[in-house]
Amino acid sequence: MESANSSSGDPQVRVDTATPSHSLQSDQSFRDRFENFLPMIQEYWPGVPWDTLEATRGSLDEVVRVIAQHSGLSTKGVHEQLDQLINVAGDRTRGLAESLEPLEKQLEQLLDELNSTLRPRIEHPVRQRPLLAIAMAAGIGVLIGSILSGGRRSS
Secondary structure, eight states: OEESOTTTTOOSSEEOTTSOOOSOOOHHHHHHHHHHHHHHHHHHOTTSOHHHHHHTTTOHHHHHHHHHHHHOOOHHHHHHHHHHHHHHHHHHHHHHHHHHHHHHHHHHHHHHHHHHHHHHHHHHHHHHOHHHHHHHHHHHHHHHHHHHHHHHHTO
16 A cells, blocks of 8 residues: 655545545546545645646646656556545435434425424414404515615615
C-alpha cells in the first residue's frame, strides 16, 4: 500500500494499488461531477493551482496530468489516488444518507401526528362559523394588501 496523500503527509487515506477501484469509469462521468470534486482535489493536492484545475474543464486525463505535473507523482499513481479519494467521498455520502434515514422517518411521524392533532383543532372552529372564518381571512388579506400597496404609493 502507498500513501494516498504524499504531498500533505496525511496517512489516513490509503490506496491499495493491487486492486484498483473503478469509480472513475469514464471521462464523461468524471466531467459531470467535476464541480463537486474540485474542492476535494484542491484540498488533497494544495500545490495544484485552482485555476489550473478549472482550466482542465473536468477532463479526467487532463486533471490527472496536471496533478502529476505539480505533485511529482506518476499519472497512474495520481489516477489511483484520485479514484480512492472519490470512493472515500462516496462512502461518506452514503453514510450520511443512511444516518439521515431515521431522522426522516421521525420527521414523517411527527408531521403525521401534528396533522392528526392540529388539523381538527383548526377545522372545527371554521366548520362551526364558516362566515366568520371567511371574513377574518378577507380582513387579513385587505390589511396586508393595504400595507403593501401603501409602501408603493409613497415611493
